[in-house]
Amino acid sequence: MSRRVLITGAAKRIGRVIAIELHRKGFEVAIHYHTSQREARQTARECGDAPIFQADLSKVPEIQRLFGEVREKFGPLDCLVNNAARFTRFQPLEITEADWDFIHSVNLKGAFFCCREAARQMRERGAGRIVNISSLGGIRPWADHVHYCASKAGLIMLTKALAKALAPAISVNSVAPGVILFERDDDEAQRMIKATPMQRPGKPEEVADAVHYFLTAPPFITGQLLAVDGGLSQR
Numbered sequence: 053m054s055r056r057v058l059i060t061g062a063a064k065r066i067g068r069v070i071a072i073e074l075h076r077k078g079f080e081v082a083i084h085y086h087t088s089q090r091e092a093r094q095t096a097r098e099c100g101d102a103p104i105f106q107a108d109l110s111k112v113p114e115i116q117r118l119f120g121e122v123r124e125k126f127g128p129l130d131c132l133v134n135n136a137a138r139f140t141r142f143q144p145l146e147i148t149e150a151d152w153d154f155i156h157s158v159n160l161k162g163a164f165f166c167c168r169e170a171a172r173q174m175r176e177r178g179a180g181r182i183v184n185i186s187s188l189g190g191i192r193p194w195a196d197h198v199h200y201c202a203s204k205a206g207l208i209m210l211t212k213a214l215a216k217a218l219a220p221a222i223s224v225n226s227v228a229p230g231v232i233l234f235e236r237d238d239d240e241a242q243r244m245i246k247a248t249p250m251q252r253p254g255k256p257e258e259v260a261d262a263v264h265y266f267l268t269a270p271p272f273i274t275g276q277l278l279a280v281d282g283g284l285s286q287r
């Protein structure tokens with residue numbers, strides 16, 4: 053079985069680890085990046101010289117160009133992992149239209165049009181898998197991130213609606229990470245880790261495992277949300 057997967061925002065951090073883990077497990081991976089070309093090249097080397105593709109996912113024409121190039125140079129997609137996202141912190145009364153659009157243009161609009169373009173390729177092949185990386189912030193409200201929470205809650209509902217719309221050929225599921233740490237944690241992360249039943253932050257490999265599960269699970273499993281959050285969403 054051919055298992056060609058595009059991972060968006062895969063130059064660094066969680067996306068990079070998802071790409072490396074999927075490559076290790078036998079997937080043919082394609083790396084998307086926006087500004088981190090050097091890191092994307094490094095990730096690609098770690099994925100057996102995988103192809104890399106650049107695009108700004110806040111712009112629909114760029115998304116269409118990206119999927120055209122992927123199809124031409126990599127081949128029609130079997131799987132898509134929508135990982136790229138933006139994250140900012142503002143008091144809600146300070147949020148401007150530009151701040152709102154900055155988040156939604158990538159986290160929700162960009163994710164939808166990536167699903168649309170990927171699904172068009174998958175439909176022709178009669179099968180496909182999409183995994184949208186949402187967030188604990190799409191399940192639980194965070195007061196200083198209302199715009200981000202709204203975008204990720206939207207992505208969770210987008211996942212469910214698309215699962216219905218794209219069945220039976222394509223399954224669509226979502227993985228919602230809790231606190232996944234890379235650099236030194238800030239006070240907000242520290243507070244969340246303290247509240248996490250598992251009493252530690254998550255590892256990017258744990259997010260990658262959940263993505264791998266949906267990419268290989270029975271296609272009868274669709275429209276589902278899997279939180280990788282050490283139990284924090286249960287509090």
Ligand SMILES: NC(=O)c1ccc[n+]([C@@H]2O[C@H](COP(=O)([O-])OP(=O)(O)OC[C@H]3O[C@@H](n4cnc5c(N)ncnc54)[C@H](OP(=O)(O)O)[C@@H]3O)[C@@H](O)[C@H]2O)c1
Binds near residue numbers: 084108158189
């Ligand atoms: N880290 C966490 O604790 C956590 C918690 C919950 C949910 N999540 C979710 O997990 C996913 C990965 O998290 P992360 O912390 O690893 O993400 P991140 O580093 O903040 O962002 C991932 C990538 O998104 C890409 N990106 C941003 N704007 C873009 C644009 N306009 N067009 C194309 N790509 C763009 C960036 O690519 P370039 O670097 O190439 O510009 C970036 O490397 C995200 O969906 C995030 O919301 C993370």
